[in-house]
Structures are given as C-alpha cells and as structure tokens.
Amino acid sequence: MFSMKSFKSIFYLLLLSIGILAPWFFYPIFLMKILCFALFAAAFNLLLGYTGLLSFGHATFFGGGGYALGFFMRNAGLSPELGIILGTTFAACLGAAMGGLAIRRQGIYFSMITLALAQMFYFICLQAPITGGEDGFQGIPRGSLFGLIDLSDDLTLYYFILGLVVFGFLLIARIVASPFGQVLKAIKENEPRAISLGYDVNQFKFLVFLLSAALAGLAGSAQALVLGFETLSDVHWSMSGLVILMTLVGGVGTLIGPLVGSLVIVVLEQRVGEIGNFLAKLTSVQWFNSLGESVTIVTGLIFILCVMLFRKGLVGYFVKPK
Numbered sequence: 001m002f003s004m005k006s007f008k009s010i011f012y013l014l015l016l017s018i019g020i021l022a023p024w025f026f027y028p029i030f031l032m033k034i035l036c037f038a039l040f041a042a043a044f045n046l047l048l049g050y051t052g053l054l055s056f057g058h059a060t061f062f063g064g065g066g067y068a069l070g071f072f073m074r075n076a077g078l079s080p081e082l083g084i085i086l087g088t089t090f091a092a093c094l095g096a097a098m099g100g101l102a103i104r105r106q107g108i109y110f111s112m113i114t115l116a117l118a119q120m121f122y123f124i125c126l127q128a129p130i131t132g133g134e135d136g137f138q139g140i141p142r143g144s145l146f147g148l149i150d151l152s153d154d155l156t157l158y159y160f161i162l163g164l165v166v167f168g169f170l171l172i173a174r175i176v177a178s179p180f181g182q183v184l185k186a187i188k189e190n191e192p193r194a195i196s197l198g199y200d201v202n203q204f205k206f207l208v209f210l211l212s213a214a215l216a217g218l219a220g221s222a223q224a225l226v227l228g229f230e231t232l233s234d235v236h237w238s239m240s241g242l243v244i245l246m247t248l249v250g251g252v253g254t255l256i257g258p259l260v261g262s263l264v265i266v267v268l269e270q271r272v273g274e275i276g277n278f279l280a281k282l283t284s285v286q287w288f289n290s291l292g293e294s295v296t297i298v299t300g301l302i303f304i305l306c307v308m309l310f311r312k313g314l315v316g317y318f319v320k321p322k
Helices: 004-024 028-051 059-075 080-102 107-127 154-177 179-189 191-196 201-227 237-250 257-283 286-293 295-309
Strands: none
Touching: 004 028, 004 154, 028 154, 028 179, 028 201, 028 237, 028 257, 059 080, 059 107, 059 201, 059 237, 080 107, 080 201, 107 237, 154 179, 154 201, 179 191, 179 201, 191 201, 237 257, 237 295, 257 295
C-alpha cells in the first residue's frame, strides 16, 4: 500500500514526464510562456499563500528581471546564464528596496505601498530611453548557454526553461518545508503569537519578500529570453492583477496551484476565440463569436466561479493547502 509521500513522489515524476514530452505535441513557445507564468505565480504564492502578504507590485520584479536580462545580453553581450543571474539579482535588489519601505506596514497599507512603488517603476520604464519606452526593449538574443549549447532552437530552449522552472519549484518546496517556512506559516496564521514567541517577524517578512522578488525576476528573465523582447505590459499593474488571479484560481498555499492557475489563464487568453467559435456552433448563439475580443470578461467570469464554487482554488479544493 502506497503512503501519501510515495503517491506524491509518483505524481511529481509523472508531472515532470509530461513536461519533458509536451514540446513534441504542442507549440514550445506557448508551453514556455505557461512555464514562465507558472514560476511567476509560484513566487507570488510564496508571499501570499504561505506568509499572508498581498502584494500589488509583483509585476515590477517580473518585468524588471526581463529588462535587466535584455540590457545585459543585448547591450553588454553577456551569455544567457549570466543574463538570467543578473536579471534575477536586479529583481532581488528591487525587492529589497520595495520590501524595506513596505514591510513594516500591514494589510491594505502594505498592498497600497507596493502598488504605488510599482507604478513609480512603471513610469520610469516608460520614460527611460534605455527601456525603449512604449516600443519596448527589442532584439534580445538567445545566445549560447555556456558558449556550447545554442538556444536558438525552440526545443533546446524549452528544456533549459523547464530546468529553470523545476529548480524554482524545488527551491520553493524546500523553503516551505524548512523551519523558515514553518515560521512563515506561523506569521500568516497568528502574527502576534509569532512575535510573542520571540521571532523577528519583520525580518522574516523581508526575507520572504526578497526571495519572492528574486524568483519573480527569474521568471521574467526567462520569458524575455523566450520571446526576445520586453514590453511595458510586463511592469503594468494589470500584470500584478493577473498573477493574483492565477494564484487564486489555481489554489493559494498549494505547490501545484500556481501551475494549474497559469495553465488555465494562459490557455483562456490564447484560445478563448476558438472556444467561443465552438460554443457558437454548438448553441447557435452568435454572441460567443465575440469572446475572443472580450477575454477579460471570460477570465473575470472564471474568477467569479472559482470564488463561488472553489473557495480554495482548483487544486486547493482537492488538496489541503500546506
């Protein structure tokens, strides 16, 4: 008889096997976009799901990491691995600056400070000549990994991105299972009690904010490498709202929830027009043909349904959050 631990190990191995085989059946660029958003949502979930901190400014780290990678690879001519590292480091620095200002506030005040600082960064990216403004940062090369592996091939790049995402998820799983992660859960459940036990709550919150920012920067750097450009939409407040939506739809406080949430939202955004045409033929209601032009309405309806029917998210409904 299998134990729960054995069942989880088999499930994760099966999930990894699907990830390895997926690019042979689906478009690799589309899959890589899902993977990047999954890591982004997992980074945000580390902050919200396990610490109880709701940030409205995580797009800063996602887009900031992408801009940094683009600058170091296109303008400085660095390799992809160095670009990824420097993009992640830049996002971590942004996280340190934002966290240092916001972390001493709680609740809605914390959220509003992160939103205000994120909007400041958005306008910097809009006005700074180095970012390309409204035209975006174009022409980011893929380069060669360690000077040996050419990433211009989509399949090769896919497995590199898959490795980064698996690394990110393993790191998050290790953080959550560690004594540090247990303190984070204690802060979420009862912060005054955590303080009474002698924990420096602000220090723990700052550290998890820093880790979350760095992982979001890793996801943003990976996406910029995949697409070859970085745009203002990745640092806009709507991107912060999108990652919140992915996390809530998938399941807050679950390891796999962000992956499921990102899969649902990205597929809806990319395929909602085709779904609408199918429903129009099936029901003879021509209104469904316009769904492709109203993707935000569809995602909004999905969010409402999840809140009403799946209060813990799609994964959280079946799995008790850790």
